[in-house]
Amino acid sequence: IRPFSTATTYAVTLICTDFDCPDLSNNIGNACDDGDSNTVNDEIDANCDCIGIPMATNDEACIATELVCGVPIVQTTAGASQSLPPITCENFTAAQAFDVWFTFTADGTSSYIINDIATSDLVLEAFSSDGCGDLTSIDCADIPETIDFGVLAAGVYYVRAYAYSNFAPPYDINIQLDCVNNNAATLNGTVNWNSSCGDRPATVGFYTPGTATLVATYNTTIAANGTFSIADVATGTFDVIVKVQGYLAKGIQDVVIAAGDNSLAVGAIKNGNINNDGAVNIFDVSLINAAFNTSVGNPAYNPLADLNCDGNINIFDISILNASFNQSGATAPLN
Known part of the structure; x- marks a missing residue:
């Protein structure tokens, strides 16, 4: 510290704050590297573990992730490619559709709702199918990212999710299928x-x-x-x-x-x-x-x-x- 004059006296207090996670020399919520090349957006969680979100492995309908009623799936769009062009949904059309895919089987009597509960701005598009290579678009959602299907005919359905953005960043997704047995x-x-x-x-x-x-x-x-x-x-x-x-x-x-x-x-x-x-x-x-x-x-x-x-x-x-x-x-x- 450089004094303004030789007659000035200063009192200096040094405050030291421990890290939330001393073993990692880091704090909860900070970026980190979990050492896994198949994850992105790594950060320190509440347990002081460095955790990343798995990269997309479901970027085509034929390798869609199976949805289970009431069980959320957390993933990212990182690594996804565009399998279909973006659609116009609720009067908006994204610049691209780096999409990830999900699937579920309807029993013909139950009601189904699918939604993304993450904070990203996503587009959801739903399809009926005669197989993963024969899809018919039946509904979509932008804001809010929720599709209420009601009662669906028995069969296999697909849902793709992609970011509504002019860029292609990895977006975090938290998809959940809710089912009501009528x-x-x-x-x-x-x-x-x-x-x-x-x-x-x-x-x-x-x-x-x-x-x-x-x-x-x-x-x-x-x-x-x-x-x-x-x-x-x-x-x-x-x-x-x-x-x-x-x-x-x-x-x-x-x-x-x-x-x-x-x-x-x-x-x-x-x-x-x-x-x-x-x-x-x-x-x-x-x-x-x-x-x-x-x-x-x-x-x-x-x-x-x-x-x-x-x-x-x-x-x-x-x-x-x-x-x-x-x-x-x-x-x-x-x-």
């Missing part, structure tokens, strides 16, 4: 049981009628009032087996499940299957004996052996178990 079914059920037992986990199995072929299994919770609800269940006709923890399984034959809300009255279920092996037998007697004369708070208390759910394991619980003794729960195939 045939979604919900199963709303009830069981008759002791509401004092509170909530209990349960499984619900769907079987091909008259067989032991399991179609689907769903985990749910039986509320204290005996109700349960399961979303997005399979549709069709099934034999249904409901197994509540501590109770014998109950089966209902030929249950029709259609799109929308479906009701299932399971009816009364039998208590006493303490070890959940599907039968009330000597093993359950052994468990109730081990916890006999205990109450809530006692280390030996077993809530599944408290069959009347009064907080105590006593002669009343043994009486309930005796009523179900030597009985087994429903199994497939149902007779």
Whole structure:
């Protein structure tokens, strides 16, 4: 420091600030080099890792990236070539179309929405197809970069994305396909049981009628009032087996499940299957004996052996178990 005069006194303070990422001698958000020639726009992330965005490997329809419902795909247009000329979309036409491609398969009943949630100014163009070499343009979007297809006919569809710009910089893309199953079914059920037992986990199995072929299994919770609800269940006709923890399984034959809300009255279920092996037998007697004369708070208390759910394991619980003794729960195939 050079003073203005020999009579001037200065106080100097040196402030040192640590790097966000001392091991890298760098800060979060700064540019870096991840050492991978197949990535671009490398920068330090919140975990102090140098991360780049993969270069495009899907710059033709026939090597399009498969979209999965609800799963975003982050990539860049770096390395992409122009496979088709730019289109006029919403009264604007880009100077070029260095495009990347995505594909998905519609089931004929679901609704689909595709959008880019990055900040780049992109053009999206959608195509129906008879194969990746036979494309028909069906829709496009510029601002906002969202195409709401509604219900699409069953088939394979393609979407290309490219930057709306007079230049050809690498643009970051964050593409996501959202799908709505218009045939979604919900199963709303009830069981008759002791509401004092509170909530209990349960499984619900769907079987091909008259067989032991399991179609689907769903985990749910039986509320204290005996109700349960399961979303997005399979549709069709099934034999249904409901197994509540501590109770014998109950089966209902030929249950029709259609799109929308479906009701299932399971009816009364039998208590006493303490070890959940599907039968009330000597093993359950052994468990109730081990916890006999205990109450809530006692280390030996077993809530599944408290069959009347009064907080105590006593002669009343043994009486309930005796009523179900030597009985087994429903199994497939149902007779």
